Amino acid sequence: xxxRIQLSHARLAQLPPAFLNPTLYASIARQCPQxxxxxxxxxxxxxxxxxxxxxxxxxxxxxxxxxxxKLRASARSAIERRIASDxxxxxxxxxxxxxxxxxxxxxxxxxxxxxxxxxLDRVQVVGHKTARxxxxxxxxxxxxxxxxxxxxxxxxxxYAGQGVAPKERVAEFRVRDAKGLxxxxxxxxxxxxxxxxxxxxxxxxxxxxFAGGMKRHGWSGQPASHGQSLTxxxxxxxxxxxxxxxxxxxxxxxxxxxxxxxxxxxxxxxLKVDEANGLVLVSGPxxxxxxxxxxxxxxxxxxxxDLPGILPSLETTTQQVEAQT
Amino acid sequence: LQPIKVPPPPPSARAVCKEPLxxxxxxxxxxxDPSGARTRLxxxxxxxxxxxxxxxxxxxxxxxxxxxxxxxxxxxGVETGILLRGQLTRVGVEMWFKVYSPNxxxxxxxxxxxxxxxxxxxxxxxxxxxxxGNLEGVVRQYMRQRAMLGKxxxxx
Numbered sequence: 001x002x003x004r005i006q007l008s009h010a011r012l013a014q015l016p017p018a019f020l021n022p023t024l025y026a027s028i029a030r031q032c033p034q035x036x037x038x039x040x041x042x043x044x045x046x047x048x049x050x051x052x053x054x055x056x057x058x059x060x061x062x063x064x065x066x067x068x069x070k071l072r073a074s075a076r077s078a079i080e081r082r083i084a085s086d087x088x089x090x091x092x093x094x095x096x097x098x099x100x101x102x103x104x105x106x107x108x109x110x111x112x113x114x115x116x117x118x119x120l121d122r123v124q125v126v127g128h129k130t131a132r133x134x135x136x137x138x139x140x141x142x143x144x145x146x147x148x149x150x151x152x153x154x155x156x157x158x159y160a161g162q163g164v165a166p167k168e169r170v171a172e173f174r175v176r177d178a179k180g181l182x183x184x185x186x187x188x189x190x191x192x193x194x195x196x197x198x199x200x201x202x203x204x205x206x207x208x209x210f211a212g213g214m215k216r217h218g219w220s221g222q223p224a225s226h227g228q229s230l231t232x233x234x235x236x237x238x239x240x241x242x243x244x245x246x247x248x249x250x251x252x253x254x255x256x257x258x259x260x261x262x263x264x265x266x267x268x269x270x271l272k273v274d275e276a277n278g279l280v281l282v283s284g285p286x287x288x289x290x291x292x293x294x295x296x297x298x299x300x301x302x303x304x305x306d307l308p309g310i311l312p313s314l315e316t317t318t319q320q321v322e323a324q325t
Numbered sequence: 326l327q328p329i330k331v332p333p334p335p336p337s338a339r340a341v342c343k344e345p346l347x348x349x350x351x352x353x354x355x356x357x358d359p360s361g362a363r364t365r366l367x368x369x370x371x372x373x374x375x376x377x378x379x380x381x382x383x384x385x386x387x388x389x390x391x392x393x394x395x396x397x398x399x400x401x402g403v404e405t406g407i408l409l410r411g412q413l414t415r416v417g418v419e420m421w422f423k424v425y426s427p428n429x430x431x432x433x434x435x436x437x438x439x440x441x442x443x444x445x446x447x448x449x450x451x452x453x454x455x456x457x458g459n460l461e462g463v464v465r466q467y468m469r470q471r472a473m474l475g476k477x478x479x480x481x
Binding site for chain 2: 097099100102103104105106107108109110112117119120121122124144145148153156157159160163164165166185187189190272274276277278279281
């Protein structure tokens, strides 16, 4: 800990610029609230995410002043680029379970459309992520129910603090800004999605265990006959010899554990919505086995759905959050 | 230690609808087969149902009617399908038909098997020894009988 220094304004002017030692400057600034105009200009207000909790804004090491051109390699610029690219959905998504697949037939055209049945169950908003505290906007959504007797006291405290029943599974859905945050505790039903809109689904694909090279990387193996001895599905070679480094290059594709990783399937059409039963039917397959948890959100590569009357609570929530920030 | 009180969970749609696949299937079948005739034709409990080994004729919305021996009935709710083995210009052809598809206008039993087949999948019929061969004669006879009866029965 640096020693506490009692200084006058005159002494402050003699100190090196703020960017050379922001921590020292911060401790001094706290003791001398009346700063000169120059020093006020030098106060850098960038929010920098830190691993640990900080009581005050961490000052940037770089000259991140309003008068200077924007730093391209900064958290603020990254967020602005992300918003400009319009890849963040305007509203949250939901968690659902993959129940199985079937097909829908159109009685008029006779067309058969395979579809996956996803079921929502007690989906509620459990929390928020805000730009001021966390550096980004997101909605924490919970699915299902977990018996309080099976939960740890710290987690029970979290749910009690939020005023929401404990959830079996919680996931975050990143949104563009505060307007996308729903009220904590608000239930989301299957009616959140419209028939005919596009969605992206994220779920863990089926685990394949320890998979060999032919399955994992599509290698062709060796011939079945013509003298091959005990070598039909093996790797063959792992690389060149002395000329290619005298070693196996790090990152070399090899057999290993395959599957059970998040897989995103984009641009699935919502074919049917059954709000009473909590069902959303999306066209085509969804990754993962039956019973797996699926994250569904508006498709980022399609125009955002036009939803005039579905989000009445957004106005009040936006006001609340903007009042806090 | 005081127990930490958490609110109760909201009503569960999963408790309301425990078997969504069956619910969706039932809704689809009600839409595609309102009279229930197609379901009865392939129902396990119906003694007059079409069984594996029977010669069936499928009339489609577009295309020629296809006749063949039913060698497989794949039961999957609204996705139930039948595999018919017939001949087209003397070449053996197997075709799958979705029983509830709107493109399948009618399925008629041309000839029932004499005795119940002793297995569910009659893939042995692919061998030359058991191949039923050309069914044109059987179908012609059935059509003649139907015309004589004045479209009495058989069509579902």
